[in-house]
Amino acid sequence: MRDIAESIAVWQAAGVRFAVATVVRTWRSAPRRPGAAMAVAENGEVYGSVSGGCVEGAVYEVAREVLDSGEAALRTYGVSDDEALEAGLTCGGTVEILVRPADDAHFPELPYVLGRITAERPVAVASILSGDLPPGGNLVVAPDTPDGSPGSSPGVTVRGTLGDGRLDGAITEQARGMLAQGRTGVVRVGRHGERRMDRLAVFVQSFAPPPRMLVFGAIDFAGAVARMGKFLGYHVTVCDARPVFATRKRFPDVDELVVQWPHRYLEEHPVDGSTVICVLTHDPKFDIPLLARALRTPARYIGAMGSRRTHEDRLARLREDGVPESALARLSAPIGLDLGGRTPEETAVSIMAEIIALRWGGTGERLTRTELPIHH
Known part of the structure; x- marks a missing residue:
């Protein structure tokens, strides 16, 4: 529901009645995970998705019934069910969806929930x-x-x-x-x-x-990575010690723009197991103290930009600084997957693809060459 929170808050403020359908359980290769939500207003307007298009039509009708009755409904759609086949769930898997009215009478706590979500x-x-x-x-x-x-x-x-x-x-x-x-x-x-x-x-x-993305190095590639990170739901910080590069004109949409030496920023701000760190400066005076610090954190992902020769030099410097091999093994460098891209935007896709694959256990292989489940 996070992705539709602002939209349904507008409905609520305007007094529009609506129902919320939420994926509560999935089996096999279901297209969306538990928590995915779709909201249907009494005027027929829709926000969100529960299956990427497979069963939205059927769920829409259930939501209309729930708005009329005022009673919550639980529905299951599976590839082997006639109703599911009519609804279009041909991609495999089974989803269970809770549809409930979301007005003041049935969900008076919703404004509080939406306030917490939007305030992160x-x-x-x-x-x-x-x-x-x-x-x-x-x-x-x-x-x-x-x-x-x-x-x-x-x-x-x-x-x-x-x-x-x-x-x-x-x-x-x-x-x-x-x-x-x-x-x-x-x-x-x-x-x-x-x-x-x-x-x-x-x-x-x-x-x-939302998980945090820390992007160090205010270069053109950083702008593309930051935009992609925001699109994927990260709270994005861009940090660079050079004020001429770290400007709002160049990074208008990031959540936080910091002018500070990268390693000092990292020393002063906590990092948890959901944080991803992208080091894009490929300049030893910034990279080495920053990576030495980053590799001591529980960050989920630490990637560094640069050529293979740059990375070999980087590893040697980090070893001289006493960084153990077990920590160096966590470093994704050169950063990203081998997609063959060259532009900042293509490179950002490569970096985010690697982060997504690490998060969900993907292989990075073309699906046509594997027999693994599409949704791990």
Whole structure:
């Protein structure tokens, strides 16, 4: 829902009634992951996608029914189902989709959720899918200073309910753990939150802050990489020690533009396991202290631009600085996949393709030459 949050916030502010369809479970080669969402307004307008085009038509009709009835609905579309084939799910896999009304009467917590999402602050939403309670109902959990809402406790704000206080407490703890890991999925508990698997299925959707992309070196290639990073949902920072290059005119859309020595910036700002670091300066006076620091962080990806000869020199300098071989093995250099591109934009595609492949376990091979699942 993150990608449609701003759009549905406009609907809400204007008093437009709408329903939200969310992918809650997938099997095999489903085109989109749990959490993907599509919103349908009472005037017929649509934002988002739940399957990349396969079942949107069928889900649209369900959303219209949900708007009329005011009751949430759970639908499953699989390649072997007649309904799914009519809907167009010919790409394989199975998706389960929760469709629920999102007006003040049925989801009063939504403005709070949208506010957290747009402010890039963590929040989780739990909803019952199946069991002896009806689908729907929302429990919102935010790891934050409590605001006095019922159920709030030190370090967490809780809004809404799933219909049972003990169930709310159990799911709150589950949601806090899943949110800390940035994980979205289904948990199974007893009717009152007991550790049993036969009563309730609860979907927990985590909205963690977007991952960070740190681009060092304010060159033309950096502009293309930054634009691609923003397009893919990263919070993008461009950093360079040279103020003549690090200007808003050259980088108008980045979230943060910093004029500072790169290694000093990295020393002063935390890096987590979702952060990607792109070092594009290929200048030893910047690269060596920066990479020596970067390779001590838990960053998911660290890539450095430059020729193979430049990289060999870089490795020798880093070894002289005492960087161990195990850390050097984490370095992706020369940066990117072998796509044969030459322009800044083509190079940016190459770099982001490598980052995506690393994130999801892709091979970087042409799909026509593999027999692996399309969606890992």
